[in-house]
Amino acid sequence: MKKKKYGLMILLALFCCILFSASAQAAGAKNKFVKASNGNVYYYNAQGKKAKGLVTVNGKKYYFASNGVQRTGWRCVKKKYYFFRQAGGAGGYMKKSTKVNGIRLKKNGTASYNKQQLRKLKLMVLASSEVDRCTNNKMTKAQKLKAAFRRAVSYGYGADTKFYSGSDWDIHYGEIMLYRKKADCFGFGAAFAYLANAVGYKAYAVSSGGHGWAEVNGRVYDPDWAKVTGKIKLYGGMNYNVTGPGIPRYKGNRLYVKKI
Template identity: 40%
Template sequence: MVTESARRHSMPRFHLLQHSVCTALAILLAAFLLAGTAMAATTTPAFADEPAAPSVQWVEKGSRIYCKVDGVAQKGGLRTINGKAYLFDKKGRQLTGWHKVGKHYRYFTVANKAKGAMVTGKVVNGVKLDKQGRAVLNDQTKAELKVLAKATAFVERNTKPGWSQKKKLRACFNLLRDKYSERAFRGFSSKSGWQRAFALDIFNKKSGSCHSYAAAFAYIANAIGCKSCKVVSSGGHSWAEADGKVYDPEWAKHCRVDLFAFPYARSGQGGTPGYKNARTYVVTIAPRTKALGGKASTASSRFAGKRGLVKMDGARYYVQNGKAVKKQWKTVKGAKYYFLANGKAATGPAKIKGAWYVFGQNGKLLTGKKTRLVKVAGDTYRVTKSGRAKAGWDSAKVRRFAENGQMMTGTAVVGEKFYAFSAKGRYNAAKTKQLRSAARIDGDAAPLLKLLGSPQKRTYSASCYQMTDADGNSILGDDGRLVYPHFTVFTFKADNGVEYYRGVEAR
């Protein structure tokens, strides 16, 4: 029989054991819960805040490239894919090269699929792209981009993205040779920008002269991806040059020799022009892409310790922060100077943003209280009070001044017309009439050349021009280029020995 005392002593042991078990279970449960919470804390956020990577599918269909992102077709403008911008037309076709997107020209690497992204912060074809990929425009770049974009569109229409560079070049060459017509909308002129005017004949009118074909193909080759593209002319005939080879689709219309990637070493063979020795005018299409900045300038070491207007090696510079300023106006002690792209102060006549100004030999802009005549290095110029050149006739119609303000003397050319002046600049109406009477297009050049006298230089090269005689027979010959001090005369020297006048251009 258990006594009351024994019962009182045994009950606490039981409750103690029960309490211990409950405590242990509670500790285990708490530990489990803490572990779960910790696991959730370390694993959940890593996935909750990261969206799944988009599914990008590039597809080549027919002759074009298309793209889908998460099953949605990309089309109708700029689209960002994996952090890079791409361009698609309304049908979803990928576009590369130069394109005008909204108000801005942009450039997309000429490559397929993911490699054909928008370029930013670089210089392409001489055009600077800002950090948003927008072309920085001025009159020069705006005119150039118009032609570059036309060339890009031509290539996209007539080639497939998967073709090799050579196959694209061949397709475009054959198309120009076989499908485009010949028509001379204007005579040759080497005036700045001539290559653009001729190229647009082909891109806008599907027709043109040899100069048009040459210029257009040079831009086309650049759009396809050739590294060095040039428009080359003798003055009478022009051709394209891509990576050192001749491309002449216009002459190829009339020649059995394939003038696609034609080597200069074979010039003159098989009825081909003498390309090698006729490279009189050469315009380089600005190269494709290069990073902004380039090599470090050595100017800082050259001008170290100098500041302001500095005279060095016979030229004047303006130094700021150890470097010569470029393409900038500066005023020093009331006198205005303009510093050219090489850092030197302009002297004599200088064209700045489309306008001509006249500077003294010391670099000072020749301003005054009124329009006046000034002398620089022995030549006479007419300038306004602001220092700008004033072209045209004087009030008495006795003297005429060129575009750069220089007074004309001797024989001069304005607008492809001859003028005659005395050594002191007085207009000679009688001799002017003689010159113009002798300068008849396709007329015998002998009377004119007698009046002009001997040129400084005379060159001839194979011509694509053909004349016909009284019986309708073709007359073949060479293009002549006769260089005088202020102008160049172009002729056609026929195989029958007669030299015909073809035009004149001011130098």
């Protein structure tokens, strides 16, 4: 009994030391990025306070949420859309004078868009928020992708529809699922493609016209079929060559493909 108490006291002391060390590091931080033990990155300004909103550091702009946590990817700040490199700390700066996801970024970093692109921007910002909620910053990129897939599998079913093949079909189905949290197979596939993109992967929404899924790194991600069968691991990164009873025919049926 004494040994157990002694062991618990040692663990408690170690925890307090780690906590104190992290707090001390943050307390003395000024004009620097600090990575907390939970993986979150903060920037402490000249007054030693956590930066919030858009902040300029060494000529580059960064974004920090209302709680001071650094956020990257697509973000909407005061009704303007920006893209921040998907990296922590100094690497997560605003991109300018380039194209991301087919959307042009001006010299000041703001996105230039038409009506269809605005819909896509809103969807990508929503996907970023979804990923914020279902992942944490201690996860690796691959772990975040798995968590995002499970998030997509957790969504509900809406009415089945005949496949809409307009040029904005990925946006159309992504909107249905990410806004309503229920859709058909096309919504499951498109929504996950947007979530995977928010994690930092090159992702595609894919459809045969009769079924929908997502593609990441050349592999099949089918949250709809994962939900139906309960086989999350199988349908969360399947090789196109895998066949068998009950498995949809993915290979050779990529009739509609949209890069996010």
